[in-house]
Amino acid sequence: MIEAAAARLAGHVRETPLLSAPGLDRIAGRRVLLKAECLQHVGSFKARGGWAAVSALDAGARGVIALSSGNHAQGVARAAAAFGLPAVIVMPADAPAPKIANTRALGAEVVLHDRATEDREALAAGIADARGLTLIRPFDDPQVIAGQGTAGLELAAQAAAAGVTQADVLIPCGGGGLTAGVALALAARAPGLRGRPVEPEGFDDTARSLASGRIEVNDARAGALCDAILTPSPGRITFPIMARLCGPGLVVTEDEALRAMAAAFEHLKIVLEPGGAVALAASLFHGDAVTGDAVIVIGSGGNVAAETFRMALRQSGEMQ
Amino acid sequence: MIEAAAARLAGHVRETPLLSAPGLDRIAGRRVLLKAECLQHVGSFKARGGWAAVSALDAGARGVIALSSGNHAQGVARAAAAFGLPAVIVMPADAPAPKIANTRALGAEVVLHDRATEDREALAAGIADARGLTLIRPFDDPQVIAGQGTAGLELAAQAAAAGVTQADVLIPCGGGGLTAGVALALAARAPGLRGRPVEPEGFDDTARSLASGRIEVNDARAGALCDAILTPSPGRITFPIMARLCGPGLVVTEDEALRAMAAAFEHLKIVLEPGGAVALAASLFHGDAVTGDAVIVIGSGGNVAAETFRMALRQSGEMQ
Known part of the structure; x- marks a missing residue:
């Protein structure tokens, strides 16, 4: 289904670049490769x-x-x-x-x-x-999952071209459509790459579900910065896929997401929204929970209000 | 020389994407295609x-x-x-x-x-x-011009793939290395695409030189926002190339450059520095001086201090 979706998408979505910068590698302590889905049409995967x-x-x-x-x-x-x-x-x-x-x-x-x-x-x-x-539906739809999975097909080829065949792939996760689709594509095309969902603190339903083996639900429903990935629980279709194919979930704070936005601004010259920056944040600030000499992250979206972006740049400056 | 440079550069520089967004087309009143050289290694061409x-x-x-x-x-x-x-x-x-x-x-x-x-x-x-x-030398060196010209080789192929064969190509211009190199590549590979240098107000030496037919010099030497393109005059090698191949120069204000940075943030999710945004500014705010149904611009660099970028987002918000 992912390959069929890729055929229908050809010419209508962008093959987004896999970016890197020495400055990010220095922060993370390992090679960091970011698939810039913020450059996709409509600003996200x-x-x-x-x-x-x-x-x-x-x-x-x-x-x-x-x-x-x-x-x-x-x-x-x-x-x-x-x-x-x-x-x-x-x-x-x-x-x-x-x-x-x-x-x-x-x-x-x-x-x-x-x-x-x-x-x-x-x-x-x-x-x-x-x-x-x-x-x-935003994630619990087989065609939607297949569509998001086309990012994984591209990533498998791009990672191989970059010489990376064994690595964690950190993926911003709401309901799990992107995570499940990419994990399926990687399992077929790049079995040394392992998907790992990343969520913001307070909305870690997928991490807890992967740990417990059953679908867990968040208490919080609104008010958080990472608006793109605030689903109450992983999907009935996406969760079994993630449980079969993904490593443990990672959780980052809102401050870490903002600092990752500033790092992507400074080193990659791209705009990430808070929810789109959580995987980069995990690679930069939770490296002890990641294995390997290189880590791949998906920067899943860049639709952020100017005021929020200005806040990310200001807070990061104050923290330095 | 440009083709030879492209062979030496293969695998060491990125083929940068040609980006677009309906929101930019609406502002410009025509199709806008931006080659995102800010995504190049070290953040510029x-x-x-x-x-x-x-x-x-x-x-x-x-x-x-x-x-x-x-x-x-x-x-x-x-x-x-x-x-x-x-x-x-x-x-x-x-x-x-x-x-x-x-x-x-x-x-x-x-x-x-x-x-x-x-x-x-x-x-x-x-x-x-x-x-x-x-x-x-930063621009008056044949190998440097040939290297910058490799962006023009990519652009010729990307524009053809996007169905654009007749258009102005607006290029941020300091000493003219990028403009001359790209103009040479386009003349050979995409003769319907015409390079046009874009400069900030007060540093319009190339526009005035193209108009007068001889190398003109700026009075101002420092203090302007577009630090990347503040050369006092076009080069002895670059100027004759631009005079032979380019259309008239365009000039934008600093405010227009800042507003273009905000537009690139909002619609393309990329970071442009002021000097790297002047060509986009010309496409958005000086459309009457541009011909054709589509315009191609080069976003030449993204190395901007966080404080300057925050100012661009703030000023743009106040202007809306």
């Missing part, structure tokens, strides 16, 4: 899953609906527009303003909900029923 | 010219010396270290601190001078004579 899912719809589909804090929204909206389908996106009212604006600019109808009090699944199901729309 | 020059040295070379505000410094230092040669870099004392620090981190010996009062050419010549070092 979600362009992959969105295109994979929309391009796999039946010819009779009347439109799509998605639940998203902003990145999946843009991935689905972009693909729907390209296929001439209407798109409704249900987003939390506290999603970053640029994500809401960009989703609308891509032609989608945005419906806002309260992340803390409303049941977004029920809200979306109601709209989908009333208007005959197909729901595209 | 200068990695190309530095490697081209150092890799072309005689086997008996005892070391290299360069004059640079920071980007050429890092390009030469990186190449010299790779070839096991000592490198001395003469830099202005007011160069951005990260550029000085990064040049030292690459193993070079940094000698600081006063941009306003000291003759840096004489200073460098004295050190070169005393220590038997080969001077690598």
Whole structure:
């Protein structure tokens, strides 16, 4: 399915570069290679899953609906527009303003909900029923997982070209769509590379689920900086894949994510959003939990408000 | 010479991506394609010219010396270290601190001078004579121009793949090494693409030289934001090439460069330094001086201090 998705995505998503810099290697104490999915269309890997899912719809589909804090929204909206389908996106009212604006600019109808009090699944199901729309889930959808997995196919080839065949691959993890898709691709194409989910403190449902062997749920539901990866639990499809293929999860603080954003600014000249920087943060500040001479990280998205980015640069300067 | 340089550079510099975003196209009123040389090793295209020059040295070379505000410094230092040669870099004392620090981190010996009062050419010549070092000029050197021209070879292929065969190519211009090199490559590989130098207000020596037909000199010598491209005049080698192959020069304000940095942050998720953002600024804010349905710009570097980048994001927010 990942290979089939890659064929449908060809020419419609970017092969993102695998970047590195001596300054990052010095901080991490080992070679660091970052796959810059922030340079993907719509600013995150979600362009992959969105295109994979929309391009796999039946010819009779009347439109799509998605639940998203902003990145999946843009991935689905972009693909729907390209296929001439209407798109409704249900987003939390506290999603970053640029994500809401960009989703609308891509032609989608945005419906806002309260992340803390409303049941977004029920809200979306109601709209989908009333208007005959197909729901595209953000991670627990086989086509979405396959689409995200195309990043893993690219990574397997890029890591081999860089001479890295044995390494941990640190992956920002919300519901696990990217982590599961990349882990599947690596298992087939680069068995020496092992996926490891990375989450922010307080939203470590996947790390705890991998440790306990069953799906665990977060207490916190809102208010954290890493808005892209604040899902309450890993998915019913993604979790068994991660449990079979991934190493233990890693957890970083918000301060570490901000410092990783500043390091990516300084050394790689790229913009990462907080949720997109957690894997880099783990490589830089939790190296003792990583094995090998090299580590690969995915910088999964760059859709961050200017004010948040300015804060990351300011805090990092004060810490130096 | 450019093709020979490309062969020597293969595997040692990155093929940088050609990026685009609907949001930029909306601001510019035409399709905008940006070649992201800020993602190059050492954060700018200068990695190309530095490697081209150092890799072309005689086997008996005892070391290299360069004059640079920071980007050429890092390009030469990186190449010299790779070839096991000592490198001395003469830099202005007011160069951005990260550029000085990064040049030292690459193993070079940094000698600081006063941009306003000291003759840096004489200073460098004295050190070169005393220590038997080969001077690598920042732009008026055939191998350096050939190295920068490798970006033009990549661009010709990338533009064709994107379906753009007739367009202006806007290029940040200091002494003209990148502009001349890219113009030569385009003339051979993509004759419908025309190079056009872009400079900051007050440092428009190349625009005025192209208009008058002879080498003009700037009055101002220091104090401007676009530190990477503040040369007093185009080069004796680069100017005739630009006069033969390029269209008229474009000039942007510092405010426009800062707003272009913010636009690149928001829409492309890349970090541009002020001097590296002038071509994007011209595409966004001087579209009336550009011809065609599409415009190609080079984002030539991303080595900017965090405080300057924060200012760009803050000013842009206030302007919106």
